Structure formats: structure tokens, C-alpha cells
């Protein structure tokens with residue numbers, strides 16, 4: 390079963406073409422380096438409009454059948470930053486540990502890490518995960534949480550994910 394992974398850049402400026410989106414490609418590159426099981430990317434670049442973000446997340450899970458959806462951008466305190474609200478609105482349960490851990494490791498890099506409200510949650514059988522907009526934040530955050538993601542997807546009855554163990558060791562506390 391090929392895993393489908395939604396990659397969503399939430400950025401007014403990238404979606405308008407004011408700058409080239411570097412966030413989506415950075416997530417894709419990270420996954421190419423880390424995942425050894427088969428997967429395919431389902432990319433989107435959208436503005437910071439809550440209804441558009443919600444519709445995109447719902448489409449990626451319910452229609453595109455993504456097992457994981459990773460967003461970048463729109464997690465801060467600015468008026469138009471609404472990615473965490475959109476994520477929470479479409480999830481049936483929240484997974485606060487992801488945001489807590491990502492902020493903890495990010496704080497070792499930048500004092501402004503506390504400005505990110507990044508979160509994660511479950512919709513159906515999919516894990517939705519927010520990352521900050523700074524492209525360099527992507528690997529910093531994913532390195533911290535990725536060891537737990539394959540087992541999370543196991544528990545959601547999704548595809549069996551394997552990783553390049555030199556980079557990320559997937560932790561599975563018990564066989565299903």
C-alpha cells in the first residue's frame with residue numbers, strides 16, 4: 390500500500406507568487422531522505438484563509454486518501470495565522486504532544502519558537518501535523534517527532550512506514 394502524504398504550504402506570499410515556495414519542497418525532500426517505504430506526495434500551496442485551509446485538509450484526507458498531511462506556515466500570532474485553528478476544526482482528536490515536542494526542540498534553535506502554535510491531530514485515519522513557515526524549521530521539527538509517526542500510522546490502520554535508520558529510527562513499542 391503506497392502511502393499518500395499531503396504537503397500543504399499555507400502562505401499568502403507563496404500562494405500569490407511573491408516568493409517561490411521553499412517550504413513544500415523542503416518537506417518533500419525530507420520525506421525522500423527519511424522514508425524507505427513507498428509513498429507519493431500530494432502538494433498544495435494556499436493562502437492563509439481559514440475556510441481554504443480547512444477545505445484543503447478535508448480534501449486531502451477524505452478524497453485524496455492521505456495518511457499524513459503536513460502543513461507549513463501560518464502557525465504564529467499574526468492576524469492572518471490560522472493554520473492551527475483550521476487543523477483543530479477538521480480533526481476529531483488532537484495530539485498535543487507533537488506541538489509540545491517541536492516547540493521544545495525549536496527553542497534550542499530560536500527564542501521565538503514559543504511564537505508557534507503548531508499542533509497535530511487525527512482526522513479519520515490520517516495524522517495532520519503543522520510546521521512553522523521558516524523552511525529551516527522543517528527538518529528541525531520533523532527530526533524530533535518522526536520516530537513516533539510510523540507507529541501512530543500503524544495505530545490508525547494506515548500503511549506500514551519504514552525509515553532510513555541512519556537518519557530516523559522508527560520506534561514501535563510492540564508489534565500489532
Ligand SMILES: Nc1ncnc2c1ncn2[C@@H]1O[C@H](COP(=O)(O)OP(=O)(O)OP(=O)(O)O)[C@@H](O)[C@H]1O
Nearest residue numbers: 398400401402403409410411412437462463522523
Ligand atoms: N513557503 C515559504 N517559502 C519560502 N520562505 C518562506 C515560506 N514561508 C515562510 N517563509 C520565510 O519565513 C519567514 C517567516 O514567515 P512568515 O511567518 O511571515 O510566513 P507565513 O505566515 O508562513 O506566510 P505569509 O506571511 O506569506 O502568509 C518569511 O519572511 C519567509 O522568509
Ligand SMILES: Nc1nc2c(c(=O)[nH]1)N[C@H]1C(S)=C(S)[C@@H](COP(=O)(O)O)O[C@H]1N2
Nearest residue numbers: 462463464465495501502505521522523526
Ligand atoms: N524550529 C523553528 N521553529 C520556529 C522558527 C524557526 O526559525 N525554527 N521560527 C519561529 C517564529 S519566528 C515564528 S513567528 C513561529 C510561527 O511561524 P509561522 O507563522 O511561519 O508558522 O514559528 C517559530 N518556530
